[in-house]
Amino acid sequence: MTIFPGCRNGEGAPSLHVITGEAQGSTYAVRYVSGSGEDLKPAVDSILLAIDMSMSAYRPDSDISRINAGDSTVVVDDNFRNVFEMSRTIWEASDGSFDPTIGKLVRAWGFGPDHKRMALDSTKVDSLLQYCGFDKVRLTPENRIYKDREEITFDFNSIAQGYTVDVIGDFLRDRGIGDYVVEVGGELAAHGRNTVQDRNWLIAIDDPLHADGVERSFIAKIKLEDLGMATSGNYRKTITDTITGEQYVHTVDPITGYTKKGNVLSVTVLAKTCMEADAYATTFMVMGLERTKEFLRKKPEIQAYMLYLDENNTMQKYTTAGFEDVLVD
DSSP states (O other): OEEOOOOOOSTTSOEEEEEEEEETTEEEEEEEEESOOOOOHHHHHHHHHHHHHHHOTTOTTSHHHHHHTTOTTOOOOHHHHHHHHHHHHHHHHTTTSSOTTBHHHHHHBTOSTTOOBOOOOHHHHHHHHTTOOGGGEEEOTTSOEEESSTTOBOOOTTTHHHHHHHHHHHHHHHTTOOSEEEEETTEEEEESOBTTTTBOEEEEEEOTTOOTTSOOOEEEEEEEOSEEEEEEESSSOEEEOTTTOOEEESOBOTTTOSBOOOSEEEEEEEESSHHHHHHHHHHHHHHOHHHHHHHHHTOTTOEEEEEEEOTTSOEEEEEOHHHHTTEEO
């Protein structure tokens, strides 16, 4: 997705500031309106490092890596606790379609830190499922993680970037900055407006069918204010079996243990927080079109824009009423 920026005003007047960098295996961008010339990049980078040290499975010294390795002495921080508690809430709401304890399966399918895929059959998948399930883990009063099985492995990739966006947004508001867009790895949140140009923040949603190697194209634009937004899709993150040539998508169903092969191309979700939007975007990819539509009828606070292929292999869209309200012609 793309954020359409404004331009700077005269020196000393409120103007658009931009911070960019690398984080969490991807990139980040923070755009905010302020009359101050203070450099906030060191503080933002410090936030990103703290969250990585808590929940990055790509860092062997992070809390999550130590917990995954069986270290029961780790006392988790507020970041880990917040994500853990929200994960349980969404796991319960989705009847298990969202479950960050699927780390063993994620790695087995080749989407872990080492990108090595195991030879999988139904027997092996079933054996790995015994190490999955959020009902098998809990947070103790001492802020330690208890696991029924030591082999249970956490993977917060489907929620941690959204949470990171929220934390950076909280930091900006604490500094008196009320007009901003924060984006980390494609997940984002907007607050206030682009007061430099006197308009809403405009966000573009990628066209999932655009061909690789050609100029990027967009399927829709929305005006975003005081909401988190996240997109999940199966159209880019795939791996190919070097022997069979078969492609596997990155969405793993926590209930079946298999990668999800459905007709849904992408889901864009709007929610009060980016953490929720991030988690629900992945959840809806697992649920598929019809289950998601039923779920959304019972959760009016969550809005979604789904792109899918019909029986004629033609792309169609399903949009909730609240999402329709923010679409820009």
